[in-house]
Amino acid sequence: GDSVTQMEGPVTLSEEAFLTINCTYTATGYPSLFWYVQYPGEGLQLLLKATKADDKGSNKGFEATYRKETTSFHLEKGSVQVSDSAVYFCALSAQGGYQKVTFGTGTKLQVIP
């Protein structure tokens, strides 16, 4: 079945550092790929998505590129802020109608001033 593997956390960075959170997946066909962010005490928010190979999703300075050849969707940001401290979830879903969404287990990011 489908699966998503993301790097174990927590990840601790200093403000303005470069961020990479790795995500790899196993799926049949061409799923949509997502990054969600969860701030403390809140629900998940869709951060960015990509629906086909080589697509780049971007939002709020975060980027991720759909790499079919390496089955990866790594999240990057050039300069993190304290306000980016949250848990980040990689996820995938087959396209078309209702399809089961498979989530990774989440990576906690802590940014220190």
Next chain:
Amino acid sequence: NAGVTQTPKFQVLKTGQSMTLQCAQDMNHEYMSWYRQDPGMGLRLIHYSVGAGITDQGEVPNGYNVSRSTTEDFPLRLLSAAPSQTSVYFCASSYGTGLGYTFGSGTRLTVV
């Protein structure tokens, strides 16, 4: 535009009690789902609905019931609460799951 609204935000139940977690969305989304989030286990799908009157089981449906009488509302019923149901519950909705979900802010449930 409220998005997905969940009530209550916090609840403490005694073992054996029943209760209903409410979920409402105002985006006219067809698809709605209930997840539970537990430490180290990510999100697990409890039940989902692809439209009014149509529901189905997810990965962990035991001990929970759902119904979908309207497009807007998708309540989750705990029939006889058990300590294993202590968790954070999220409702989510979408036009299509390939497009991404909108999540509610969650209900933190403790069963003692």
